[in-house]
Amino acid sequence: MTKLPLPxxxxxxxxxxxxxxxxxxxxxxxxxxxxxxxxxxxxxxxDFYTIVADDRAVSxxxxxxxxxxxxxxxxxxxxxxIEDIDFCEPAAVGLDIxxxxxxxxxxxxxxxxxxxxxxxxxxxxxxxxxEGIHATHVxxxxxxxxxxTSFGAVNIQGDLSQRxxxxxxxxxxxxxxxKTRSFATALVAIARPEAEKKLxxxxxxxxxxxxxxxxxxxxxxxxxxxxPDLVKxxxxxxxxxxxxxxxxxxxxxxxxxxxxxHAHTAATIISGRFIRELTPFESYAVAAITCFLxxxxxxxxxxxxxxxxxxxxVQVLLLYAMIVGGTTAYIHYDIDLNFAFAILATSLGVxxxxxxxxxxxxxxLCDRITRLFTKSNTNSL
Numbered sequence: 001m002t003k004l005p006l007p008x009x010x011x012x013x014x015x016x017x018x019x020x021x022x023x024x025x026x027x028x029x030x031x032x033x034x035x036x037x038x039x040x041x042x043x044x045x046x047d048f049y050t051i052v053a054d055d056r057a058v059s060x061x062x063x064x065x066x067x068x069x070x071x072x073x074x075x076x077x078x079x080x081x082i083e084d085i086d087f088c089e090p091a092a093v094g095l096d097i098x099x100x101x102x103x104x105x106x107x108x109x110x111x112x113x114x115x116x117x118x119x120x121x122x123x124x125x126x127x128x129x130x131e132g133i134h135a136t137h138v139x140x141x142x143x144x145x146x147x148x149t150s151f152g153a154v155n156i157q158g159d160l161s162q163r164x165x166x167x168x169x170x171x172x173x174x175x176x177x178x179k180t181r182s183f184a185t186a187l188v189a190i191a192r193p194e195a196e197k198k199l200x201x202x203x204x205x206x207x208x209x210x211x212x213x214x215x216x217x218x219x220x221x222x223x224x225x226x227x228p229d230l231v232k233x234x235x236x237x238x239x240x241x242x243x244x245x246x247x248x249x250x251x252x253x254x255x256x257x258x259x260x261x262h263a264h265t266a267a268t269i270i271s272g273r274f275i276r277e278l279t280p281f282e283s284y285a286v287a288a289i290t291c292f293l294x295x296x297x298x299x300x301x302x303x304x305x306x307x308x309x310x311x312x313x314v315q316v317l318l319l320y321a322m323i324v325g326g327t328t329a330y331i332h333y334d335i336d337l338n339f340a341f342a343i344l345a346t347s348l349g350v351x352x353x354x355x356x357x358x359x360x361x362x363x364x365l366c367d368r369i370t371r372l373f374t375k376s377n378t379n380s381l
Contacts, residue, residue, distance in 0.1 A: 010296035013356060017291055017349045018284070045338045046167065046208070046275070047251040048323075049330035053212035054252055064091075064192070064270050065263050066217040066234050068224070069241040075102060078238075079109035081221045082117055085236050088228040091191035092119045094183060096154060096239035096259050098138040115146040121186045123154040132176040152186030156248055156258055165249045166256070168206040169265045171199050184265035191235045195270045208275035208336070209261070210268045211252050216260070237263055277336045284341070290318060291345040298353040315346060 068085065070078055085093055095114070102108045114120065122142050124135045135153060137143065142151065153173050156166055173180045181189060189196040199207075219230045239259040240246065246258040268274070278286070297314060301307030326337040 006299055007296065009356075010292055010299055013295045013299075013352050014288060014292045014345075014349060017295070017352045018288060018345055020348060020352075044165075044167070044251075045326070045340050046330065046336045047165070049327050049336070050212045050251040052327050053331045056213060059213040059215050061215045061217065062263075062267050064234055065266055066219050066231055066236055067241070067259060067263055068219050068221060068231075068236055068238045069259075070097075070221065070238060071240045071242045073221070075099075075108065075110040077221075079113040081224070081238065082110070082113040084221070084224040085231055085238070086113075086117045088224060088231045089233065090119065090231045090236045091233050092121060092187045092235045093117060094121045094152070094187045094235065094237045094239075094262065095139075096123055096183065096237060096262060098123060099140045101140045111141060111144055114141050114149075115144060117146070118148060119190050120145065120149045121152050121183065121190070122149055123183060124151045124180065126153045126155045126173045126175065126180065133174065135173070135175045135177055135180045150181075150186050150190065152181050152183035154183045154258070154262070156261055165251060166209070166261060167251060168208050169268075170204065170206050171202075171269070172204045174204065182265070184262050184269060187235050187237075187262075188266050188269045192270050195272060198272055199269050202274065207268070209250075209264050210271070210273055210275075211250055211264055212331070214264060214267055216263050216267075235266055237266075273334050275330075275334050275336050278338055283338060286337075286339065287342040287345040290322075290342045291349040294318070294346045295349045295353055298350060299357075302353070302357050311350065315350065318346065319343065 068081065070081060073081065082093070082095075099110075102110075105111070114122075122145055123138055124142065125138045127134055127136045135151070137151075138154075153170075155170070155173075169182060169184065171182055171185045173182070185196060185199065188199070217230060219227075219236075224231060237259055239257075241257045241259060243257070247255040248258060248261060250256040250261065294311065294315060298307075298311045301310055304310070322337075322339040322342065326339055329335040329337050
């Protein structure tokens with residue numbers, strides 16, 4: 001191998017490095033050294049891009065969606081809130097609360113308010129058992145809703161068995177009763193049907209949620225009648241923002257209310273900004289190219305006094321270029337350039353070069369053993 005041309009040596013070392021990177025014990029794919037300490041166990045490269053994007057001074061106040069928090073409200077008070085919202089002609093109203101039966105069904109103002117509310121979406125939960133997957137009604141009022149009421153699945157995680165950071169959403173669920181829209185998809189289908197149509201063209205596959213640099217108006221119930229334009233023609237999400245049982249980990253926060261996640265999901269659908277991930281082939285290609293460049297440069301400069309320093313500087317610059325380029329692609333072009341495998345490969349590539357030089361190059365271990373063995377044989381003669 002020592003007699004091979006330099007480019008071919010670099011190719012061989014790169015191939016060996018890429019193969020070894022699949023069995024390396026340390027899983028750099030989580031890129032945990034970029035993450036806050038409390039997120040290190042579940043962190044992805046796209047989370048890093050999201051954090052950087054959200055730290056910018058630029059943020060967008062969503063013009064299509066508002067949130068109405070009703071923490072601590074009684075059913076009577078909530079009935080008044082729903083009536084006020086409906087009076088102001090919103091595009092759609094999503095009630096993200098699971099109600100138990102009232103103590104007195106014959107005297108329940110909330111039932112009347114919900115049955116008369118136009119463009120209302122009520123929650124269901126997607127559950128599975130031995131007989132299949134079902135859209136389970138979780139609220140007492142689902143059974144008495146008006147004829148124009150729709151239903152949407154409020155499952156935060158697209159994968160029902162997943163309990164990690166919320167990054168994606170499932171727009172549709174295949175159940176025994178047929179296809180069920182997610183809560184956000186159901187709201188968009190009413191308020192912005194053209195956006196839901198574009199989403200449907202992508203099928204049932206999970207999509208990334210845009211969390212970064214997105215803000216929503218929080219309209220308190222007492223403001224609705226005084227400022228009707230705050231909700232007119234918009235998607236209005238009604239629910240609890242401080243419910244401990246409905247707080248989730250997202251790339252930006254460990255305690256994000258489910259209502260806010262639904263808002264981000266609906267905003268993602270309306271904007272049509274769906275993140276494109278690199279395919280496995282593209283990720284391998286990027287890793288192979290960057291690894292080859294580092295290996296070739298290392299082998300080319302190994303005899304130079306400043307060679308190791310130059311290689312380390314180039315390695316740092318390459319990492320910086322990945323971070324800047326990946327963040328730019330994510331923010332402006334909605335492309336998730338996951339460079340985790342490329343970083344792992346280039347790091348191992350430098351180590352592989354050091355091992356190769358130490359073993360096979362001039363004055364390396366193999367060369368010294370060969371000379372020692374030759375000298376020993378000569379002396380014996």
